[in-house]
Amino acid sequence: MRKQALMGTGLLTIMLTACGGSSEPEVVEQIVVSEPGEIAPVEAPAGDSSVDLVAAGEAAFAVCGGCHVAESGEASRAGPNLYGVVGRSAGSLDDFAYSDALAGSGITWDAAQLDEFIANPSAAVPGTIMVAGAVADDERRAAIIAYLESLSE
Ligand code: HEC
Structure with missing residues (x-):
């Protein structure tokens, strides 16, 4: 096991x-x-x-934590709760007022989509209201994504 x-x-x-x-x-x-x-x-x-x-x-994830919680059942803050974000449709939490750009993006978050978005949110989703928190370093993004992938039921 x-x-x-x-x-x-x-x-x-x-x-x-x-x-x-x-x-x-x-x-x-x-x-x-x-x-x-x-x-x-x-x-x-x-x-x-x-x-x-x-x-x-x-x-x-500390750099994200100013805006995002990543805990089951927690209310979203300045950014949406990222618990279980891998596999989730972009812009789909009821308790967060997303931009039309993200809500209408058609993205389902997987490692590749997250990588692109976190590297440069407004390039990946023009019009997103995530205006800070981009991570330029490849390995740092991979680590953050591994952490997000570890968060699920
Ligand atoms: C300055 C605040 C802020 C910071 C810092 C920030 N974000 Fe965000 N994030 C947002 C906002 C606001 C949105 C909603 C964007 C929209 O609706 O266009 C968002 C959306 C997201 C989404 C989409 C979630 C969904 O439900 O579709 C992901 C994934 C995400 N952020 C990851 C991160 C990660 C990872 C970090 C750290 C590396 C980070 N963010 C840092 C504010 C922030």
């Missing part, structure tokens, strides 16, 4: 790493590599770094 959970997060890390670059085919290759018998050498370091990544992301 625990081992499977670790492996799951390990794969997540690999996928995120691949997303940072470009191609999805690489992800498939990595998954195949980790499936056969010799899981241990791949699993251990990947599992550890995944935990580190989420922890780093939680720390980096």
Whole structure:
């Protein structure tokens, strides 16, 4: 059980790493590599770094925390609650007054969409009212996204 959970997060890390670059085919290759018998050498370091990544992301989320909470059931503040944002339709919380730009964007948040938006909100969604909080650093964004992905029921 625990081992499977670790492996799951390990794969997540690999996928995120691949997303940072470009191609999805690489992800498939990595998954195949980790499936056969010799899981241990791949699993251990990947599992550890995944935990580190989420922890780093939680720390980096401080720059978002001025506007966003990320806790189940909490009311939105200056920005919408980001708990469970991965997989959610953009602009879909009832307790937040979104811009028409974001609400009408048609985005469903996944790692790639989040990466683009957090890197430069108004380039990703022209007219968004998220006017601060952009993160230029690739690794920092990957960590924040890993943290957001870790937040769900
Ligand atoms: C200055 C306040 C502020 C900061 C700082 C900020 N945001 Fe936002 N964020 C907003 C606002 C306001 C919106 C709503 C945008 C809209 O409706 O166009 C938003 C929207 C979002 C959304 C879309 C959520 C949804 O429900 O569709 C995501 C994702 C997001 N922000 C992530 C982040 C992350 C990650 C950070 C930190 C790196 C961050 N934001 C920093 C104010 C902020």
